[in-house]
Structure formats: structure tokens, C-alpha cells
Amino acid sequence: MCGGRGTRLGGETEKPLVPIDGTPMFDRAAAALRESRVDTVYAVVSPNAPETAAHARERGVPTVETPGEGYVEDLECALGEVGRPVVTVAADLPLLAADHVDDAIAAARRDEAGCEDDAFDSVTVCVPAALKRRLGASADSTFECEGRELAPTGLNVVSDAPDDTVRITYDARLAVNVNRPDDAELAEDLCD
Template sequence: MCGGRGTRLGSETEKPLYPIAGTPMVDRVVAALAGSRVETVYAAVSPHAPETREHLSNAAIEGKPLSLVQTPGDGYVADLQAALATVDTPVLTVAADLPLLAPVLVDRVLDRFAAGEGHSLTVVVPAELKRALGASCDTEFDGYAPTGVNVVADSDSETMYTSYDARLAVNVNRQSDADLAEELCD
């Protein structure tokens, strides 16, 4: 998912293209997906991120196809629904603002989904972990915060997977989050 405006970040650069340690966040996410067991990578772009669309249309992922999916730019949920209408499920969804995502984390989520009897999977972290790291926490429910990583399946049932990995706790929504990601980047 890489079509948002990124207004909270307060940058002239489109949010997916915002660099962390010199590399655009979307490239970091694509690299994590490319290094994982994910077979095909789809980038959901919108009219709000034309430079991201152009950047990704020229991207090459070693050994895996990258396909662009156009969404209307009507917000995360509407764009997610538009993207899901064009791909087969189950599908792993990842926000482009997770610059610390790593292949091992993606594979861990896929393993957890495989063990979940086909239920959709929402990956969360303890909100306290986000606060301890100094990461922003805009959405919290019952002490947990969504990570921006999910697996959407055909099932109406949903399972929550709690990760305690700090790399999933840093979504770059504000400049302070970008600074934190820079500090934690290897």
C-alpha cells in the first residue's frame, strides 16, 4: 500500500519515497518482500503519489514480478478494498511506511497465517512497545497497535498475531518516526 498523501510526515517528498538511511521506504519494503517467500509483489498506488507510481513502474525485483495496482486515493480502507478486488486471496498486505521490515518478519507472518486454518491475520504490536521506542501510536485497541502488515483471506474469521519485534513497531508517520527509523536502521 503506497498511495497515501503522507501529510503527517510534513515532507515535500511523497511518503513512500521518503528516504530512510538513503533508501526510499517503499524500496525497503519491496526488498523485504523480494527476500521473503512472497511470490508476486503488487504495489497499490494512487493519484496522490504519482512520483511513487513512476518510481515503481521502473523498478525491478530480482526474481519476482512487480505489478502496479491503481487505487482511487480515497483513503487506506477504500484503497485496500480496490486493491483486493484485483488480486486473488489470500494476500499479504503491507504499508509502505515500514522501513525496518525484513524478509524474516514477512516469512514469520506467512508461517503464522499458514498455521491459522485460513483465517485472515492482523499483525499487531503492544502499544507499550511503540511508546517505549518513542514511535507514534495513532491507533490502539486493547493495548495493541496495528503494524500495517496483514494477511487477507477469503474467510470471515480473523486472527490476531502479536509480534514483539521492534522492526514492526515503527511506522513512519511523522518526522520523529523517520528519525527513530534512521537510528534503528542497520
């Protein structure tokens, strides 16, 4: 998912193309996905990020065009194009690694007797909001789950399953979504 404007970051660079440790966030997320068990990587783009769409195509990543009306609306549009199950990743997650993606896929795979190999549950990977605050990362979206305040990481498995499983991780790399200049600085620091 890389069609956002990135207005909170400021500057002229589209959010997915903001470099972290010299590499655009888009390239970092795409590399993690390519190194994972994911079969095909798509860039979900919108009219809000035309340079990101061109960047993706230059790197051989097929694009899915969405209207740019918001994350949920664009996700639904993309799901209509690529189908389910699918791993979704926000491009503003620059410290994503292949093992994060593979762990989410493993958590989503149904282990019930008699299930097909391609049967998956939906999974939302979250971190404790307290971890984001302790690191100094922005925590724009949080929710309560079993008495704990959690923040979605931007890594999900979306399937046709009726329920969504919440998977909690304490990995600081997944606690940093780059939404503001301070988040970019934190991501840079964690790259070291």
C-alpha cells in the first residue's frame, strides 16, 4: 500500500520514496516482500503518488491503481483486483524484514485437520502502543484488545475468513511507521 500523500512528513518527496538510511521506504518494503514466502508483489498506488507508481514500474513491480480516497477504500479496490488471501504492507514500514512477513503468513495458515493448503485466517499484526511511545514513534491509530492498547503495524494477512486474528509482536522494527519527521529519524537510528 503506497498511495498516500505523506502530508504529515512535509517536504516534496512522496512518502513511499522518502529515503531511510539512503534507500526509499518503497524499496525497503518491496525487498522484504521479495525475500519472503510471498509469490507476487504488487504496488497499490493512487493518483496521490504518481512518482511512486513510476518508481515501482521502473523496478518491475506491477501496480494496482486505486482512486486514492483513503486506506480502507484503496485496500478494498486492490483486493477486488488481486483477490484473497493476500499479505498487505504499508510502505511506511521501512524496517520490515522477510521474517516478519513469513511469521504473519504462518500465523494466518489454518492448521485444522482437513483444511486445504491455501486456507488462511485474516491476521492484523500489532505492537503494544506502549512500545511505540517508549521508542518515541507516533501512535496515530490504536485500539483496545483484551485490556491492552495496541497499534496496527501495517502488516496484515487479508483472507475471506469472517474473523480477524490479532497477532502481537514486541519487535521494535515493526513499531516504526514513518508518518512524521521524528519517525524518519527514529527509523534511521534503528537502521544502525
